[in-house]
Amino acid sequence: MFPELTGYLFPNDVHIAWSLMIVMYPYVTGLxxxxxxVSSLYHVFGRxxxxxxxRFALAASFCFLxxxxxxxxxxxxxxxxxINIIVTPNFNSAMAGFGFLFTSYFIIVLLELWFVFRADIVRYATTSRGAARRFYAILSLGVYDGSAEAVALDKRITRVLAAIGIPMACLLHGYVGFLFGALKANPWWSTPLMPVIFLFSAVVSGIAMLILLYQLAMKLKGTTTDREAVASLARWLxxxxxxxxxxxxxxxxxxGYERAEEWEVISHLLTHQLSISFISxxxxxxxxxxxxxxxxxxxxxxxxxxxxHNTLASVSSLLLLLQVLAMRWNVVIGGQMFxxxxxxxxxxxVPGLFEKEGVLAAVAIFTLPFVLLLIFERVLPTFDHLRRGPPDDDGLD
Amino acid sequence: MNDATGTRDGLDDATRREFLKRLAVAGAAASFGAIGLILPESAGALATSDYDWTRHRWVYLIDTRKCIGCGACVRACRVENDVPDGMYRTWVERYHIPAGGEAAVDSPDGGAGGFLPVAGAAEPGKAFFVPKICNHCEQTPCTQVCPVGASYSTRDGVVLVDAERCIGCGYCVQACPYGSRYLDPRTHTAEKCTWCYHRLVKGRSTACVGICPTAARMIGDRENPDDPINEILATQRILVLQPELLTKPQCFYLGLDMEVR
Incomplete structure (x- = not known):
């Protein structure tokens, strides 16, 4: 009835309770x-x-979110x-933290987006016509102040929000690692290093994704990529x-060095079930x-x-995106292989192609943020020199 | 012999017929009663009004030396609790450890159909059965991780799942070190052994304890000083599974081997 089982498994352990979707979840959150x-490196640290x-990085983060x-x-x-995770949470559960972290991070990003793009929104709301005008008027929330002082205030608020957003983003993703790291029942998951590993690999995947997306966006717009930006991203990466x-x-x-009880299982896991996805x-x-x-x-x-230069950076980025995906797979699925x-x-x-939590569903979900990003780019162009309307002198980015 | 005694005691035919008739009725009633023992209780009807959960504390005891691996407990549990195929609220493991060799463990279909002989069973060594069940841990990791509090411990020491609140995330399945939980493919919620709580609250034993032909399984009440389980726990050398995890299992074992985890 069940494929390729060796040794003795507890009879309920032959089922995989956490599927491909639970691989996707930390992958997307990591992005x-x-x-x-990356967006904070500019907005807070002034790189x-x-x-x-x-701005593009912030928009990308929002679309993945x-x-x-x-x-x-x-x-x-x-x-x-x-929704009960938020409405009636069990505060002893690590998972109940999700609602609060996710919601508060969502609010921070939404606010930061609004302040970053506010001057643009005001300009579009005053220069466009018809439905577009009404749409941007709604986005502006009725605030049409485009004065230099207002824009300078926007910029200061943006910096504060981005600064608050950094620990929030770290918590949001560290928490995902904590979900695994704090389960004593599973020796492959249970390590205090897990949140830290998740966090660093999240940043890796985010930077790698931006190196690719940025160059792709420039190609689509028919302009040249900024070499310095790519070089900087590559250094951080x-x-x-x-x-x-x-x-x-x-x-x-x-x-391996401790050779504790769990090593017997984990060494077998690494050299057999995960030999390709982990080692290779x-x-x-x-x-x-x-x-x-x-x-x-x-x-x-x-x-x-x-x-x-840019091709090498792109190839590395592609490989690192694969690496982080493999890492998520090795943690989530690997932890259920024994x-x-x-x-x-x-x-x-092997996840099924058409099942509810199968490959096709994963691909569909993963395509969505890119579609959203395309729409976002149409509504609120993120790249300085490609913004619509008269050249801006608001100095806001 | 009936005939002989009947005539000797001078009973007439009518009395004898009446006696046999009553005997038959009583026999039928008794066998119905026995079937009734393993017929499912309605799970919908829970606590009776006179059940006070602050006055009980349930514990479970498994004497592995008595288990013969018949699997009646697994079958009874399946019937009593409507357990889906391929999932187990209780199961029986067979250990065969040849002298100086590696332990071989199996549990075909959770031991529901008993066990066929294994090759090499005649070699010197040891062999035994270990029934497994949810440990209803006092410090249970499964209820700790439930994000919505659908999984909870009752005052009388039973770990349960509220199927109307469970969101089916599977976190508790991952958190249980004993493999006691599963996601029911029909309801998409987490399920587990309830120690037949619907029977306990009516003063009845669990299905697995009730059916066990060798009394390898016992359930008892710590709050009841007359319960024989308390004397065993107080005087015998007992063990729990994976004590190093400090989950404080409330399912105790007699005669456990170090190979069992």
Whole structure:
């Protein structure tokens, strides 16, 4: 009845309770947090070289955020009761923190978006006609003050919101790692390193996604990419991937060196069930190779032609996006490939194509943020030199 | 022999016929009663008005040395609690540990159909059965993680799930170190052993305890000093599963082997 079981599994452990959707959830949330950090590098820390995509990063974070809850809802046996996590939470449950973290982070991002784009909204509301005018009028919330002082105030508020948003984004994603790390029943999950690993890999995936999206957006708009922006992102990416990978390796090394009871199970897991997704993809293809490529970009970048420079950064980004996805898979699915009897394994898990929580549903959910981003870009263009209307002199970004 | 005694005592035929008739009726009633023991109680009808959950504290005891692996408990549980195929609220594990060798463990269909002989069973070593059930832990990780409080502990020490509140996230399934929980594919909610709470509150035993032919399973009330379970717990050497996790299981074992977790 069940595929490839070896050894003895507790009879209820042959089922995979957390499917592909629970792999998707931390992946998308990670992109939210990562993109937000990039936008904050400009808005809070004033990294001027990231100015071209400060607003774009925020918009991207918002679009991923809109979708972040969908995998969870699709996973729940009773999505109609999902709201109870917020309405009647059990405060002892780590999962109950979700409602508060998600809601407060959502509000912060929404507010920051409004202040960042307010001057644009006001301009569109006053220069466009018909339905568009009414639409932007609603977005402006009736505030039409486009004076220099008002815009300067917007900028100050933006900086404060972005600053509050950083710990919020870290909490939102650290919390996802905590969900796994704080389960003593599962030795593959239960480590205090888990939230930290999740956080760093989130930033990695966010930066990598922005390197790709930014270049793609520029290509679609028919303009050239800002080399300095890509170079800066690549440097940050290298730094965060080094930290992320180091933590991932350290965790395994500690487990292996301690040779505690769980190592018997985990060493088997790593060399059998997860040999491809962990060793080949998470460590080598998505870890070691982009590490070397990014080192070239960062150290030798100034000797490179733009095209080579950006291509190397893009390839690394693509591989790192794969690496983070593999890491989520290895945690979520890997943790269910062995039984809590500690003497039985499931050999493979292949999600179905058409099932409710299958591959197609995952692809559909993952496509959505990009569609949303396209729409967002049409409603509120994020790139400075591509903004509609008269060239702005508000100095707001 | 009836005949002989009947004539010897001078009973007439009519009296004898009447006696046999009554015997038959009583026999039929008794066998119906026995069936009644394993017929499902209506799960809808819960606590009777005179049940006070502050005056009970339920604990469970499994004597692995008495279990013969017949699987009647698994079957009884299935009938009593309408457990879906492939899911288990209780199951029986068989351990076969050849001298100096690796333990072989199995539990085909949770042991519901009993166990067929294994190859090498005649080799020197040890073999035994271990019935498993939800441990109804005092410090239970499963209710701790439930985001909506659908999973909870009753005052009398039973861990239950409110199927009308459960959102089916599966977090409790992941949090249970003993594999006691499952997501019911029909209701999409978490389900588990309830110690037949619907029977306990009516003063009846659980289905698995009631059916066990060797009394390997016992359920008892810590608040009742006359309950024989208290003397066993007080005087025998008992163990719980995975004590290092500090979940404080309320299901105790006699004769547990170190290979069992």
């Amino acid at each position: 939210v947090a990562g993109a937000f950090i 001027e070289e990231l100015k071209p995509l400060g 809109l979708v972040a809850m969908l995998p969870l809802l699709n996973h729940l046996g009773h999505p109609e009761r999902g 290298w730094l965060f991937m080094i930290m992320s990978l180091t933590l991932e390796v350290l965790e395994i090394m500690t487990l 993809i998470q460590m080598v293809l998505g870890g070691l190779i982009p590490f070397i490529l990014l080192m070239l970009v960062v150290v030798m970048g100034r000797f490179m032609h733009d095209r080579i 039984s809590k009897s500690m003497r039985g394994f499931r050999e493979t898990y």
